[in-house]
Amino acid sequence: MWKYSAPVVIFALLILMFVKGLDPERDVNALPSPFLGKPAPQFELPSLTDPSKTVSNANFGDGMALVNVWATWCVGCRQEHDFLLQLAESGSIQMFGLNWRDNQVEAQRWLQELGDPYVDTAYDEDGRAGINWGVYGAPETFLVGPDGTVLYKHLGPLNRPLWEKHFVPHLESAGKIQ
């Protein structure tokens, strides 16, 4: 009995592995964030637009917050910027920027020329906050819940379909969007 069923079972397992591994939507470089379901890392950095102010976790308040890691050298950030502006305009979520390993003047100019979707942007010049958040490639976008836990992390440029697929369910379950 086992002699005949074993090859079938092994074959079925292989098929499952291939279906998972060859999924065209799978990003082979994407790593699951170890912060999912855990408190968002603490940070306190000068604001990019007004260095006399600081931006920290306290700015998130008691609502949902989106933390978007970006830089002017990052091509994907330019790609997603228009969508971020739309998202900010829709008012469905407060968005914070983490300007990572960037030139301050160029980053300020980026926001002036392209528009600023962020409530505020933290300026992480030496990349330390980025490391604390487990950032390894901009753009990255974290969804932080009202209680300060990380609900979702997206790697790569955001757009509307991705937003609706991965972020909106979290917002809906928290009752922030009808």
Place this chain on the structure above:
Amino acid sequence: MRILFSILTLSLIATVSFAVDSEEALDDPVLQARYEKIIDEVRCLKCQNTTIKDSNAFLAGDLRREIRHMLEDGLTDEQIFDFLVERYGDFALYNPRASGKTLILWIAPALFLLGGAYVLVNIVRRRMTLPIDDDSAAED
């Protein structure tokens, strides 16, 4: 001429192997040795098939800098690996810990070996029950 050529070749090798980490060595040679060992075991998350020792991605540079600071602050190797795993997950280490989700990585070779041994033993046993000599079997 030949000696000159050898020296030139050797000097090229030297530049290649020291090109990535341009920082000065740590003052304490023991720390420096630990530092070199650690950065050889940490994956560069940006360029996922190189260690941060061999990568010149700026993230690798940042991680090297953090590791130097932690070593100077007196953290143990374990604490430094913990720091990285907390932020980047088990994938950050080339030598993942034998715990939780990564346990299968460590026990899989033993499982395959046991499975192979089981199959082998079965085949040998079955053959043992067969007549030793085909000719004698034919005569019977």
